[in-house]
Amino acid sequence: MTTLAILTAAGSGTRLGRDLPKALVELGGLPLVLHAARRLAASGVVDGLVVTAPAGLAAVVTEVVARDPHIEVPVRVVEGGATRQASVATGLRMARAADDVVLVHDAARPLVPPSLVRRVVEAVRSGHRAVVPGLPVTDTIKQVIPGPGAELVVGTPDRSLLRAVQTPQGFERGLLVRAHEAGAVRAAAEHLAATDDAGLVEALGEKVHIVPGDDLAFKITTERDLWLAELVLQEAA
Ligand SMILES: Nc1ccn([C@@H]2O[C@H](COP(=O)(O)OP(=O)(O)OP(=O)(O)O)[C@@H](O)[C@H]2O)c(=O)n1
């Protein structure tokens, strides 16, 4: 039985605002997607990688990731879709019968520690069919509705019960396939894609479990995140 990791890298990175897709933006001289791929492979619990590339850039991503001498697991590259959900669904179609566990990880989380990858896979292999790393929320969160001139606060959820979730998210393959099949139908009907895979599993009414996340698995969304990641790398060097 094997573990396949789908590495989502097909996004454009609108909020980062560079003139190339976010996954190819460099951090410490290497593209974000390569950092993430190396860390997944270094976990020792991933048997193969499928990377979703931006449209028209599968050859470039192959050059970057599949030819990297530090990555000793097989790498396949496919073009992603218009949304993250569609990209994951495309990657999932590349899973083989032996891949009983599937991880989904964002290239936008390049500094994910291999220990976090292992924690997620161990939790799935111990019997939890859908596992998500999560961190406590440190800000007070307000629920709002649109209002005239300013949004109206309608609630303050108890933050001790909230978690900010990260990737890699890990799943029993059959469950993730079912969740994506149902999610694709919903996305077509409602023109709304899920922002994470666990959300699709929850929508099926199936259980999702949380394991402790890691600060280093933070997501690169804006320039400030990239600046922080550069500092973290320099500190580690
Ligand atoms: N059509 C898409 C959109 C996103 N992603 C991937 O999903 C992850 C999380 O998405 P996000 O950080 O939102 O990336 P972008 O969509 O690129 O960013 P933005 O929303 O700022 O454009 C990223 O690794 C991104 O490459 C993907 O594979 N396919």
Ligand SMILES: C[C@](O)(CO)[C@H](O)COP(=O)(O)O
């Ligand atoms: C999957 C994810 O990384 C979990 O936090 C996140 O939802 C990615 O989506 P977004 O496009 O940055 O909202």
